[in-house]
Amino acid sequence: MTVQPNPDSDPITEPRADASSRYFNRELSWLAFNRRVLEEACNTAHPLLERLRFLSISGSNLDEFFMTRVAGLIGQQIQGIAQRSPDGRTPKQQLAAIVEAGDALVDSQQGVWRDLVTALDAQGIRIVDGDRMPPDVASWLATYFREQLFPILTPQALDPAHPFPFIPNGGLSVIFDLVRLSDREPIRELVLLPSGVSRFVRVPGDEPHFLTIEEVIKRFSHQLFPGYEVKASAAFRILRDSDIELEEEAEDLFLYFRSAIKRRRRGRVIRLEMENGIVPDLEQVLKEELGGAQALLTETGGFLGIGDLAQLVEVERPDLRFPPYSARFPERIREFGGDCFAAIRAKDIIVHHPYESFDVVLEFLKQAAADPDVVAIKQTLYRAGKQSAVINALIAAAEAGKSVTAVVELKARFDEEQNLLWASALERAGVQVVYGFIDWKTHAKISMVVRREGAGFRSYCHFGTGNYHPVTARIYTDLSFFTADPRLGRDAAAVFNYVTGYVEPDSLELLSISPRGLRRRLMQLIDGEIAHALAGRPAAIWAKMNSLVDPAIIEKLYEASNAGVEIDLIVRGICCLRPGVPEMSARIRVRSIVGRFLEHSRIWAFADGEDLPNDGAKLFLSSADWMPRNFDRRVEFMLPVLNETVHDQVLDQVMVANLLDSEQSWELQPDGSYVRVDPGAKPFNLHRYFMTNPSLSGRGAASGRRGSVPTLSLTRRRRPIG
Structure with missing residues (x-):
């Protein structure tokens, strides 16, 4: 069945002439978010293994970004689609900027990894060089290779009779250039690393020492290829297009997705990552067989597949991780x-x-x-x-x-x-x-x-x-x-x-839903604050979400700022709104919080004629971010919070704590950069606050006792209008 057209669709369809000065690019904003995640790997206030976890998260995030967002832009380019993004860029222009920013991010990841290797080594957690190993460990490793790895490895010759094999998405492989000792005949071989085997091999000993599996395979290549001399070898890794395009004529979604998932595993190669220092001959064959005209190629000067470092985080060193936290039952x-x-x-x-x-x-x-x-x-x-x-x-x-x-x-x-x-x-x-x-x-x-x-x-x-x-x-x-x-x-x-x-x-009594009116209801609420500001009454908006992309909402927020509405946005990830620009967004402040927990809740508050927070503020919970997809292509809800206790907890506790946080927060600047919030003389960490203070609603009768929950207060100075 075909659903009715969405009456709430985004009224802004074409970029404005001044788009680049009004909006940040969505993809570059996401890369900026992932850089903030990476920065937590450098934060010495975190335990060492948690820093490693942040590094691995930044790696897996970047992989997904290439497999979906970048794959989509490459697809547009192949099909000749020249539709511009809201900030006015063509797919080609976006890809050029993404490659530059993405490669810089990868370089930063490798630099952080080198620093963490040194720090881990100081704690007795070592990534061992396979060429410098005590004899007893070398003997154990030889046995491990022979009994555990050798049976599951399948070298594949590469020649006219053996075409280049299929490499799965995310697959890590090692390619070898060999010479047969008997007649000096050259041969090229490929070894795919089995997906079910850990990336790291732990060697015996009191302290956790590891080798990468590709290092082990290279070390024992003579056993894989007896009678051959290894002239060169290199590890490489690929990422494929992993987005599933839904065809409108799909009548059975279950069958369609079952087959689409199989097709995704064989999607177009989007990114080819090669070991730094790869010899030109091997680099050329990989480019010819896997690169294609559209694939993004890169040499990585360090560890391939940063996301795999998550396997090291679970090493038995609880002193190097966050103290365990047990959630309370309400x-x-x-x-x-x-x-x-x-x-x-x-x-x-x-x-x-x-x-x-x-x-x-x-x-x-x-x-x-x-x-x-x-x-x-x-x-x-x-x-x-x-x-x-x-x-x-x-x-x-x-x-x-x-x-x-x-x-x-x-x-x-x-x-x-x-x-x-x-x-x-x-x-x-x-x-x-x-x-x-x-x-x-x-x-x-x-x-x-x-x-x-x-x-x-x-x-x-x-x-x-x-x-x-x-x-x-x-x-x-x-x-x-x-x-x-x-x-x-x-x-x-x-x-x-x-x-x-x-x-x-x-009609719905309390809920608003998308794609049937949620954006329109938000516009009405913002218009209400504009009316209060123009009438000289206090007017403010507090909103917390994961992403802010929707041009129509952004334009309405600009209008509200110019009318005198004070706007505080907590946007963890993508933010296309440009804050703090005179005569456009001077009253809009945007912050991003990245810390021990992933901020994910969506909360929206409208002052309704009094300074925030206040008991009469219009407060909402939602499943939606402020993005075109959430308003136009998803079923979402927005729910008003009417219960007084719940209202107090969400507005006076959760939202105020987010705005007070000074240890995990970044402020978005008018030029698109993010600057850490100065913790000041009395730093406040919202995650620590809620870990140590039960909520109002969840405490039941105990919440009525004076002083049972520390009071949070936030003072905002309203700017004069005009």
């Missing part, structure tokens, strides 16, 4: 004997992850599955992880005879394969599995439980800013909102009907 649930439904029925609850345990979400679903009075469960699933208690709860509910509906989003990038597996498991258990719209992703995180109570039914809902993923819930900061408000129950039911049956809601 006291309000405990006050009702652990009965989630009784606690939610009494009062709306907000749970702040990862400081408060994701177990409360799992318990909500488990109790629903086991409760004989529960008749129906409806659940959206965007990313659920590989070991998902959420899936198990839904299966248990279906097997108990309840009506269970699961909206499984097959288009969740890099989770498509896992979601296909979950969909099959759910269907086998009797769950009604729905894949939603062909053109749009269902990104809203909603769970709805319908329970028989008395002579009727009551709906209990969970709305989340993050995924139903128990692993990321331990490292992403997100909000879980539980409610039995019948208005939100009716709205949630309407959203599910929209996704499962394409039944467009006539």
Whole structure:
């Protein structure tokens, strides 16, 4: 079925003549974010292995960027699409800038790695040079190679009778130039490193010493190629186009994605990374066989595949990692004997992850599955992880005879394969599995439980800013909102009907959703602040999100700034808005927070005629970032926070703490650079604050005691208008 055109589509379609002075480029802004992640690897306030973790994250982030965003631009260039980005650049111009900034970032990663190698060595964690090794270790390594590696390695000759083999995405390989000793005949061989084998080999000893697997293969190449002399060798790695383009005529999404995932593994080579110092002959053959006309080629002067360094982070040195943190279970649930439904029925609850345990979400679903009075469960699933208690709860509910509906989003990038597996498991258990719209992703995180109570039914809902993923819930900061408000129950039911049956809601009582009006509602809220400013009343906007890209929203924020609205934005990643420019964005401030946890929640506050924070401020939670895709091509929600306690926690605690943070924050400058916030005489770390201070909502009755939670205060001086 074809859905109706979106009446809320972005009204800005063509770049303005002055676009480059009004917007930052999306892709370059993302690279700037990943540089901030890399900077945390240099932050000596972090334990050493956590610094290594940040380095590995920056590497895996960059890989995904090339496999998706850069692949898309290369695809546009191949197809001759000259559509300009909002900042006025063609795909070719963007690619040129990306290559320059990306190569500089890779160089920085290698420099950080060299520094960390020295620091790790000082702690007894060593990356061993295979040529300088004690005899006993060398003997052990020879045995390891012979018994563990040799049986799974398959050298492949490269000659007219043996064409260059397929290299999988992310695959690391070693190419050899050999000479046969018997007749000096040259031969070229390729060894693909098995994907299931660890990148690092730990050698025996009291202290953790490692060799890379490619180093081991090179060291024992004489055993792989007996009777041959190695003239040259080099490791290399490729990244392929990993985006899945959805064809409108796809009638069966399940079958389409199952085949599309197989095609992705063989996608166009986007980036070829070669070991530094590779001899010209080997470099030439790799370029001819793998490079192609569009592939981006680079020599890496250090470690190939920075993301693989995550394997070293788990070495047995807890003194070099963050102290373990155990999330709290919300006291309000405990006050009702652990009965989630009784606690939610009494009062709306907000749970702040990862400081408060994701177990409360799992318990909500488990109790629903086991409760004989529960008749129906409806659940959206965007990313659920590989070991998902959420899936198990839904299966248990279906097997108990309840009506269970699961909206499984097959288009969740890099989770498509896992979601296909979950969909099959759910269907086998009797769950009604729905894949939603062909053109749009269902990104809203909603769970709805319908329970028989008395002579009727009551709906209990969970709305989340993050995924139903128990692993990321331990490292992403997100909000879980539980409610039995019948208005939100009716709205949630309407959203599910929209996704499962394409039944467009006539009207919603409290929720706003995309792609049916969310951008328009935001515009109205910003217009409200503009009206307050023009009338001489206090006017302010606080907004927290992951990315800010949408040109229409950016232009409206510029208008608000010029009208006198004070705007504070917390944008962790991409930000295309240019702040602090006179006569355009002088009243807009943007900061990015990068620290122990990944800031992921979306919170928006509008002052409504008084200084923020205030009890009457219009406050919203959402699953959406301010990007065209979230407004135009995804099903998202925006939920007003009406409960006083929840309102206080989210606005006066969460938002104020984000604005107060001075240890993990960066400020975006008008020229696009980011500058660390000066921690000052009294540094404040929002992650540490919430790790040590329970939330208002989660504390239950304890929150009423004076001084139970330290008060946060933020003073903003309003600038005169004009």
